[in-house]
Amino acid sequence: MKNKITPCLWFDGDAEEAAEFYVSLVPDSRIESKFRSPTDTHSGPSDSVLTVDFTLAGQRYVGLNGGPMFKFSEAVSFQIHCDNQEEVDRVWDALLDGGQPMACGWIKDRWGLTWQIVPTRLLELINDPDSAKAKRAMESMMTMMKIDIAELEKTANGEKA
Known part of the structure; x- marks a missing residue:
């Protein structure tokens, strides 16, 4: 079941790498799914990973490849x-x-x-x-x-x- 509120973390193209690293840190952590964009976006071409849903110690997160605008x-x-x-x-x-x-x-x-x-x-x-x-x-x-x-x-x- 998904949380009612899920923190979304903004990355500059490396959300998948970050999520894989984070799930290695603590038990009850895993990659849930990856969403590939059906179209080109400002953060990447069509079919690139746009979001990664992952769980850290039972808490759900989304990693978004949003681009370089926010840190x-x-x-x-x-x-x-x-x-x-x-x-x-x-x-x-x-x-x-x-x-x-x-x-x-x-x-x-x-x-x-x-x-x-x-x-x-x-x-x-x-x-x-x-x-x-x-x-x-x-x-x-x-x-x-x-x-x-x-x-x-x-x-x-x-x-x-």
């Missing part, structure tokens, strides 16, 4: 919640290939789409009922590019870095 910005980002450091490292390294690291676990991929790589442990620590512990965890996260769970836990617990 992604940090105003929209996608969070990937990771269960452990191994998953953080795997996803981060994949997105870093051609991408650009940013602060606090954010990373821009090679298409310019911004992602937040969020360990579930980070959320637990910054929501800890001990406000001093939560503050230390948040302050530690603010100094990081890629989130280091072990370092967060040390700092949250008051251990010196």
